Amino acid sequence: MDHTYRNLFSHFGRFFRPYRGRLIAGTAVRIIAALLWMYTTYAIASLVTFVAKYHPGDSLMPVYHIFGFWLAAMLIRYTCIFYSKRFCIIAGEELALDVEEGAVNHLALLDIAWHERENAGSKVKRIQRGADGLSTYTRVWVVNIIDIAVNFIGTFIIISHFDLMLAILIVLYEITYFILTTYFKKRTVAVSKEKNIKDEEVTGLMYEVVNNVRSVKVLGMSLPLIGRIKELNAELACLIRENQFWYHMGMYARTSWEAVARIAFLAFVVWGILHGRYELGFLILFNGYFQNLTSSINDLSSVAQDIALAKTSVGRLADIFSEPIVIDDEKGKADFPKDWKSVEVRNLSFSYGHGEVLSGIKLRVQKGEKVGIVGLSGAGKSTLFKLLLKEYESGTDDILIGDMPLRHIKKSEYVRHVAAVLQDTEVFNMTLRKNVELANSAVADAEAAMGSDDAFQKAIDISHVRDFLHKLPAGVESLIGEKGVKLSGGERQRLGIARAVYKNPEILFLDEATSHLDVESEQKIQDSLAHFFKDVTAVVIAHRLSTIKEMDRIVVMEGGKIIEDGTFESLHASGGRFREFWDKQRL
Ligand code: ADP
Numbered sequence: 001m002d003h004t005y006r007n008l009f010s011h012f013g014r015f016f017r018p019y020r021g022r023l024i025a026g027t028a029v030r031i032i033a034a035l036l037w038m039y040t041t042y043a044i045a046s047l048v049t050f051v052a053k054y055h056p057g058d059s060l061m062p063v064y065h066i067f068g069f070w071l072a073a074m075l076i077r078y079t080c081i082f083y084s085k086r087f088c089i090i091a092g093e094e095l096a097l098d099v100e101e102g103a104v105n106h107l108a109l110l111d112i113a114w115h116e117r118e119n120a121g122s123k124v125k126r127i128q129r130g131a132d133g134l135s136t137y138t139r140v141w142v143v144n145i146i147d148i149a150v151n152f153i154g155t156f157i158i159i160s161h162f163d164l165m166l167a168i169l170i171v172l173y174e175i176t177y178f179i180l181t182t183y184f185k186k187r188t189v190a191v192s193k194e195k196n197i198k199d200e201e202v203t204g205l206m207y208e209v210v211n212n213v214r215s216v217k218v219l220g221m222s223l224p225l226i227g228r229i230k231e232l233n234a235e236l237a238c239l240i241r242e243n244q245f246w247y248h249m250g251m252y253a254r255t256s257w258e259a260v261a262r263i264a265f266l267a268f269v270v271w272g273i274l275h276g277r278y279e280l281g282f283l284i285l286f287n288g289y290f291q292n293l294t295s296s297i298n299d300l301s302s303v304a305q306d307i308a309l310a311k312t313s314v315g316r317l318a319d320i321f322s323e324p325i326v327i328d329d330e331k332g333k334a335d336f337p338k339d340w341k342s343v344e345v346r347n348l349s350f351s352y353g354h355g356e357v358l359s360g361i362k363l364r365v366q367k368g369e370k371v372g373i374v375g376l377s378g379a380g381k382s383t384l385f386k387l388l389l390k391e392y393e394s395g396t397d398d399i400l401i402g403d404m405p406l407r408h409i410k411k412s413e414y415v416r417h418v419a420a421v422l423q424d425t426e427v428f429n430m431t432l433r434k435n436v437e438l439a440n441s442a443v444a445d446a447e448a449a450m451g452s453d454d455a456f457q458k459a460i461d462i463s464h465v466r467d468f469l470h471k472l473p474a475g476v477e478s479l480i481g482e483k484g485v486k487l488s489g490g491e492r493q494r495l496g497i498a499r500a501v502y503k504n505p506e507i508l509f510l511d512e513a514t515s516h517l518d519v520e521s522e523q524k525i526q527d528s529l530a531h532f533f534k535d536v537t538a539v540v541i542a543h544r545l546s547t548i549k550e551m552d553r554i555v556v557m558e559g560g561k562i563i564e565d566g567t568f569e570s571l572h573a574s575g576g577r578f579r580e581f582w583d584k585q586r587l
Contacts, residue, residue, distance in 0.1 A: 001315075001318060001319065001322045003311060003312075003314075003315030003318065005311070007318075008311065008314050008315060008318055011318045011321065011322075012099065012134060012314070012318070015095050015098050015099050015102065015134070016095065018098075019091035019092075019094065019095055022087040022088065022090075022091040023087070023088055023091055023138065025083075025087050026083070026084040026085070026086075026087030026088035026091070026142055027084070027088070027141070027142070027146060029080040029081075029083050029084045029087070030080065030081070030084035030088075030142050030146045030147070031146055031150060032076070032077075032080045033076075033077045033078075033080035033081045033084060033147075034146055034147045034149075034150035034151065034154075035150060035154065036073040036074070036076055036077040036080070037077060037147075037292075038150070038151070038154045038155075038158070038289075038292075039069070039070065039073045040070065040073075040074075040288070041284075041285060041288030041289055041292065042158070042285065043066050043067075043069070043070045044284055044285075044288060045281040045282065045284040045285035045288065046062075046066055046281065047063065047066060047281075048280060048281045048284045049279050049280060049281030050062055050063060050066075052279070052280045052281065084142050084146075085142060085143070087142075088138050088139070088141065088142035089138065089139055089142060089143075091138060092134070092135040092136075092137070092138025092139055093135055095134060095135065095138065096131040096132060096134055096135040097131070099127075099130065099131040099134055099317070100127055100128065100131045102321075103127040103130070103131070103317060103320060103321065104127065106320065106321055106323075106325070107123060107127075107320065109325045109328040109329075110323055110325060110328070111325075111326050111327050111328075111391075111392070112386070112391040112392060113352075113392060114323055119204040119205075119207070119208060120204075120207065120211075121200075121203050121204035121205075121206070121207030121208070122200040122201070122203065122204040123320075125200050125203055125204075126200065126313075126316050126317055126320060127317060127320070129196070129313035129316070129317070130313050130314050130316060130317020130318070130320075131317065132310075132313065133309075133310035133311070133312075133313035133314040133317070134310070134314055136306055136307070136310040137307070137310060137314075140303045140306055140307060140310075144299050144300070144303045145303070147296065147299070148296040148297075148299055148300050148303075151292050151293060151296040152174065152293070152296065155170065155289045155292065155293050156170065156171060158285070158289065159286065159289060162278065162282060162285075163272075163277075163278070166265075166268070166269075166286075169265070170265075170290075170293070173261045173265075174293075174297065176257070177254065177257060177258070177261075177297055180250075180253055180254055180257060181250065181254060181297075181300070181301045181304060182304075183250075184246060184247075184249060184250025184253060184254075185250065185301070185304050185305060185308055187246040187250075188243060188246040188247050188250060188305065188308075189305075189308040189309065189312065191239055191242045191243040191246060192243055192308075192309055192312065193312050194239050195236065195239040195240060195243055196312060196313070196316075198232060198235055198236045198239055199236060201232055202229060202232045202233060202236060205225070205228060205229055205232065206229060209222075209225050209226075209229070247305070250301075254298075254301055258294055258297070258298075262290060262294065265286070265290060266283075266286070266287065266290075269282065269283055269286045269287075270283065326393070327390055327391070327392075327393055327407075327411055328411045328412075330410040330411065330412065333408055333409060333410040333411075334404060334408050334409055334410065334413075335409070335410060335413050336401070336409055336410075336413040336414055336416070336417045337401055337402040337403070337404045337409075339402065340367065340401045340402030340403075340404070341366065341367050341402055342364050342365060342366050342367060342400075342402065343364070343365045343388070343399070343400070343401055343507065343537065343539075344363070344364045344365075344399070344400045345361050345362060345363040345364070345384075345388075345398065345399050346362060346397075346398050346399070346400065347360050347361070347362055347398060348360070348361040348362075348384075348387065348394060348398040348399065349361070349394065349398075350383060350387060350392070350394045352383075356560055357380050357383050357560050358380045358383055358384060358387075358560045358561075359560050359561055360561065361380075361384060361560075361561070361562055362562065363555060363562060363565075365537055365539060366537075367537055368535050368536070368537055369537060369538075369552045369553065370533075370537075370538040370540065370550075370551045370552045370553075371538070371539050371540070371551060371552065371553045371554070371555060372540045372541075372542060372547070372548025372551035372553070372554040372555070373539065373540065373541045373542075373548075373554075373555050373557060374541075374542065374543075374545060374548065374554060374555075374556055374557070374578065374581060375556055375557035375558055376558065379557040379558050379559065379560070380557055380559075380560040380561075381511075381541045381557055382423075382511060382541070383560075384557070385420075385509060385511050385539075385541060387399060388406075388509060388539065389418070389420055389509060390406060390407075390409075390411055390414055390415075393407050395407075401414075417505060417506045417507065418505050418506065418507040418508070418509065419439070419499070419500035419503040419505035419507075419508050419509070420500070420508075420509040420510075420511070421493070421496040421497055421499070421500050421508075421509070421510045421511065421513035422496065422511050422513075423511050423512045423513075423515065424492070425492040425493055425495055425496030425499075427480055427481045427487060427492060427495065428481050429479065429480075429481035429482055429483045429484060430479070430480070430481065431474075431476065431477050431478060431479055431480070432465070432469075432472065432475075432476045432477070432478055432480050432495070433456060433476040433477060435480060435481075435495060435499075436456060436459055436460070436465075436495065436498045436499050436502050437456065437502065438499070439499035439500070439502050439503050440502065440503055455502055455504070456476075456502060458501065458502075458532075459498040459499070459501040459502035460476065460498050461528070462497070462498070462501045462525075462528045462529060462532045463494045463495070463496075463497035463498035463500075463501055463525065463528075464494055464521065464524055464525050464528070465491075465494045465495060465497075465498045467494075467521075468487075468491050468494070472485055473485070480495075488516070489516035490516040490517045490518070490521065492516075493513060493514060493515070493516050493517060494517075494525070496513060497513060497514075497525060497529070501529075501532060505536065506536065506537065507536070507537045507538070507539070508533055508536050508537070508538040508539075509538075509539050509540075510538065510539075510540040510541065510542075511541045512541055512542060512543060513540075514526070514542075514544075514547060515542070515543060515544065519544075519546070522544070522547065526547065526550070530550065538551075544585070545581060545582055545585050546585075548568075549568050550568075551568070552567070553565065553566065553567055554566065554567070554568055554571055554578060556571070556576075556577050556578050556581075558577065563576075563577055564576050564577055564578050
């Protein structure tokens with residue numbers, strides 16, 4: 001998408017819509033405030049002219065009128081400013097919150113393939129910066145732009161009333177000033193863009209170092225990682241210096257040009273007064289408006305920087321919003337089929353972009369059947385899971401739930417009917433109970449399910465989460481996650497299983513779900529799971545072969561293909577690859 005203002009505003013238009021009323025009202029009162037400010041200079045000039053022509057005994061009525069009107073104008077002006085800020089700035093902040101929420105929602109719908117390309121730190125920073133950019137627009141609009149516009153137009157009208165030629169010269173001055181400003185602004189913004197990208201890269205890496213601090217320490221990775229941060233920071237410092245150089249050069253050029261123009265204009269006006277062309281008050285009037293204009297132009301040049309910087313951030317956020325939602329797009333897709341009899345993988349091949357990771361996979365899992373998948377690391381087991389979980393799609397109808405191709409089923413519907421326990425169970429900064437209850441993805445159901453304590457109690461029993469509750473300060477109401485109690489790998493896995501049980505799915509996917517547990521705990525959980533999931537269809541990846549011994553069938557994967565498929569007994573008896581793995585693990 002082209003990051004023109006027009007594109008950006010039409011892109012984010014839907015976020016501005018709910019605040020339209022407040023923004024228009026704020027704009028209207030701000031215009032009134034700016035017009036009233038223009039009266040100040042006019043009042044002073046009128047007073048000077050009056051005093052210059054005053055003769056003792058003349059009526060002082062005009063002076064009283066000027067002061068009275070001036071006072072009223074200022075009081076009304078400050079009331080208008082108060083309300084304009086109240087309307088527009090608060091609307092801008094609320095709008096930014098809406099945008100952040102919308103962006104996170106959009107992120108959650110984007111394909112995993114996109115997420116794997118971007119690191120989490122920079123995604124969050126992009127969203128925050130973009131949302132801040134949009135609130136900057138509303139702030140700058142109400143605080144600066146309206147004032148500047150009224151000043152420009154008003155000054156031209158008033159000066160041209162006295163001397164059209166002078167008014168035209170002022171416009172020329174404004175134009176040259178803008179050319180100068182724009183040139184330096186462009187250079188500054190170009191460097192700023194690079195600086196922001198570099199900054200995101202550094203923050204992203206820092207975020208990863210902090211997040212993965214255990215691996216960093218244990219595996220001694222801190223030296224190369226800190227080295228990389230140093231390198232990136234050095235590049236960042238270079239860009240900061242360049243950015244500052246152009247910013248200050250711009251400032252210097254602008255202020256010099258302004259000083260030259262101001263002296264020339266005032267000399268011209270003084271010459272006009274001496275030759276009887278203007279009254280004395282005009283010097284005050286011209287100087288006052290020129291002063292206003294100058295501060296408006298200065299204001300404009302500094303907000304132009306803010307606007308341009310905000311444009312970069314808003315543009316980068318718009319890019320996130322323009323990323324198409326593919327798999328999670330529900331348009332024209334069907335509900336989860338009610339009367340499915342099997343999950344079928346039909347000649348499935350898949351590549352992440354270079355070289356096939358899966359080729360010609362054929363697998364049928366009957367409803368209620370339990371199938372184990374084994375194979376060496378890199379065989380393609382997790383990739384097959386990602387496709388079965390609708391995280392990735394191959395683009396053809398190669399996975400079917402009953403007769404319905406999986407890619408034609410709504411993602412939100414699908415995840416309501418299936419549950420997955422992944423290798424790593426991610427924990428949120430909430431209570432243990434909330435962490436389990438979150439699993440019920442349909443919000444309305446979740447609300448209802450929240451009340452159902454039975455389902456929750458059952459989930460923590462079957463997953464044996466109950467076994468470690470006594471270690472937590474407030475039982476199931478204990479805060480866990482980053483800011484709360486840290487759970488061990490095995491405890492997190494039990495929590496993951498509790499989520500799956502709580503969901504009561506039709507199909508269950510377990511990817512090394514009990515790998516962090518000792519054999520004894522695993523056996524306990526296996527037994528209770530087997531009972532609870534008696535009628536559930538399950539596909540289970542396990543490295544520890546005893547985990548899948550009781551499955552109805554086992555498939556063996558190697559090099560992206562299924563090389564063996566049968567019951568434990570038949571595979572064991574056939575003396576093939578599975579037997580080889582089994583014998584090795586028995587040693
Ligand atoms: P397994 O689960 O059996 O260990 P995976 O499905 O994780 O196997 O990996 C199969 C192959 O696909 C490996 O060669 C791995 O490097 C590659 N792979 C896995 N995920 C990605 C990805 N997101 N992008 C590119 N290649 C990937």
